[in-house]
Amino acid sequence: NNIKAVDGMDIQTTLDINLQDVAETALYDAMKGHDADEGTVVVMEVKTGEIKAISNLSRDGGAYVEKFNHAIGGSFEPGSTYKLVTMMALLEETGVKLNDMIETGNGEYTFYKHKVRDHDEGGYGTITVQQSFEVSSNIAMAKLADKHFGLKPQKFVDYADRLKLSKPLGLQITGESTPKIPRPKDKDWSGITLPWMAYGYGFEMRPMHTLVLYNAVANDGVMIKPILVKRVMKADETIEEYETEVLNSKICSKNTLNQLRLLLEGVVDRGTASNLKNANYRIAGKTGTAVILENGRYTKKVVT
Numbered sequence: 349n350n351i352k353a354v355d356g357m358d359i360q361t362t363l364d365i366n367l368q369d370v371a372e373t374a375l376y377d378a379m380k381g382h383d384a385d386e387g388t389v390v391v392m393e394v395k396t397g398e399i400k401a402i403s404n405l406s407r408d409g410g411a412y413v414e415k416f417n418h419a420i421g422g423s424f425e426p427g428s429t430y431k432l433v434t435m436m437a438l439l440e441e442t443g444v445k446l447n448d449m450i451e452t453g454n455g456e457y458t459f460y461k462h463k464v465r466d467h468d469e470g471g472y473g474t475i476t477v478q479q480s481f482e483v484s485s486n487i488a489m490a491k492l493a494d495k496h497f498g499l500k501p502q503k504f505v506d507y508a509d510r511l512k513l514s515k516p517l518g519l520q521i522t523g524e525s526t527p528k529i530p531r532p533k534d535k536d537w538s539g540i541t542l543p544w545m546a547y548g549y550g551f552e553m554r555p556m557h558t559l560v561l562y563n564a565v566a567n568d569g570v571m572i573k574p575i576l577v578k579r580v581m582k583a584d585e586t587i588e589e590y591e592t593e594v595l596n597s598k599i600c601s602k603n604t605l606n607q608l609r610l611l612l613e614g615v616v617d618r619g620t621a622s623n624l625k626n627a628n629y630r631i632a633g634k635t636g637t638a639v640i641l642e643n644g645r646y647t648k649k650v651v652t
Contacts, residue, residue, distance in 0.1 A: 358581040362398035367391055371401035379405055379412055388418040388555055390574075392563055396592050397572040419559075421523040423552040428484045429636035429652050430548035432561065434493055435481060435611060437507045439604040442496040446478040446607055452487045460539040464490050464547075467620075467637075481611045482619030484635060486547040493546035501532045501542045511564075512571060512595050513557050520576045520590070528552040548636060558652065562633070564596070565612065569605045571596035 371389050379387045384407070391401040402419060405412040416422070438444040455471030457464045466472060466485050480488030497504040508514045508529045516524040529551050530541055544550040556574060564571035573593040580588040600608070612632035615621045620635040636652040 355582070357587060358583075360578045360581060362393075362400065362575055362578055363402070364400040367401040368403070372403040375403045375405055376412055379407075386416075386418055386422075388422070390419050390556065390559055392559055392574055394563055394566050397563070397575045398578070399574050399576050402576075417521075417523055419555045420519060420521060421525050421554070423525045423527065423554055425549055425551065426553045426558060427548040427636035427652065428486075429558050429562075429634050430553075431481060431484065431489050431546070431636075432565070432608065432612070432634055433507050433511060433513070434489050434504075434546045436511075436600050436604060436608060437504050438477075438492055438496060439607055440600055441503060444477060444492065444496065446476065446610070448477045449474055450477055450480055450485075450488045450491065452480065452485050452491075455487070457487045457491065459490065459494065459543050462540050464543065478611060478614060482614045484615075484620050489546040490543035494543045497542060501537075504542060504545070505529065505531060510596065511561055511599060513553055513561065517556065517560065517573055517595075519556070519574060525554060527554065527557060555652070560595070562612075564599050565605065565608055566632075569597075569599050569602070570594060571599050 371391055375387050375389045378384070386404075386406050388404045389401070390399060392399055404414055404416060404418045406415050406418075408415065451474050452466060452472045454473075455466040455469060464486050466483075466487050468483070471487070472480070472483055472485055475483070475485070475488070477488070477492070493504060508527075514527050514529040516526055518524075530537055530545065541550055560571060560574065571594070573595050575590055575592065577590055579586050579590065599605075609632060612634060613630065615634050616625050616631045621631075621633055624631050624633070
C-alpha cells in the first residue's frame with residue numbers, strides 16, 4: 349500500500365484489427381460447420397513475418413471460447429503438410445524428378461508387416477511424382493523416402509533441423525512447446541519410422557512451425573521468425589524496437605524452390621485443394637489430415 353504506482357509501457361503489436369476480425373469469424377464459422385473441438389488460424393505477412401491475425405478456439409460445452417493458444421503451444425502430427433519437407437529432401441539430395449513414375453498400386457502397401465494406405469479407395473496406380481504430391485499419396489512418399497534414405501535416415505531427419513522444425517522458435521510470447529522429432533539413434537527407431545515420417549506421422553510439430561516453413565517457400569526461400577510485437581514505448585518514446593529476424597537465408601536451391609512452388613500450385617489447380625481454386629487470384633498450398641494418438645489409440649483427426 350505504500351508503494352507508488354509506476355507508469356507501464358505501451359506495446360505496439362503487429363495485429364491488424366480488420367484482418368483479426370475476419371480471421372476470428374472465419375475460424376468460428378469453419379469450426380461450427382465441421383463440429384470441431386479445437387482450431388487455430390494465423391495470418392502472417394510474407395516478407396516481414398509480422399503476425400496480422402491470430403485466433404484460437406476450443407469447444408466449451410455448446411460454445412467456442414479462447415482458452416489455449418494452439419498455434420504456439422499445441423503439438424500435433426503434421427500429417428500430409430510434412431510431405432513438402434519430404435519432397436524438398438528428395439529434390440535436393442537425390443535424382444528424383446517430378447515427372448518420374450511411381451507405383452502406388454491399389455491404395456495399400458506393406459512396410460515390415462505394417463500397412464500404409466492412401467485416401468482414395470482403389471488407389472492411384474502408376475502416377476508421376478508430381479501427381480502423387482497433388483493427390484497426397486502416402487504410399488508414394490513412404491516408398492520414395494525408404495528407397496532413397498532408408499540406408500541414410502539421418503540425412504532425411506537433418507531437414508527438420510535445417511528448417512528449424514525441431515526446436516522452439518523463440519517467439520515474443522510464452523507457452524511454446526518443444527517439437528518431438530525422432531532420431532535414428534533413438535531406442536524406438538524402427539524400419540517404419542522413416543517411411544511414416546515421410547507422410548507426417550510418428551512425430552509432433554506446432555502449427556506455427558508449419559506456417560514458418562510454408563512462408564519460407566513463398567518468401568523466395570528466406571525463412572523468417574514470426575513477430576507479434578513491433579515496439580515497446582513509453583509515452584511517445586520508443587524504448588525498444590523489433591525488426592525482422594532471418595532464421596535461414598536459403599532453405600534450398602533455387603531449382604528445388606521453383607519445383608516446390610509448382611507442386612503447391614498443383615495441389616490447388618488439380619489436387620486435394622481444388623475446391624479452393626477460383627478465378628480471382630491464384631492459391632498455392634497443401635492439405636493435410638492426420639489421425640492423432642490419444643490414450644494409446646488413434647481416435648481423432650487433425651486437419652490442416
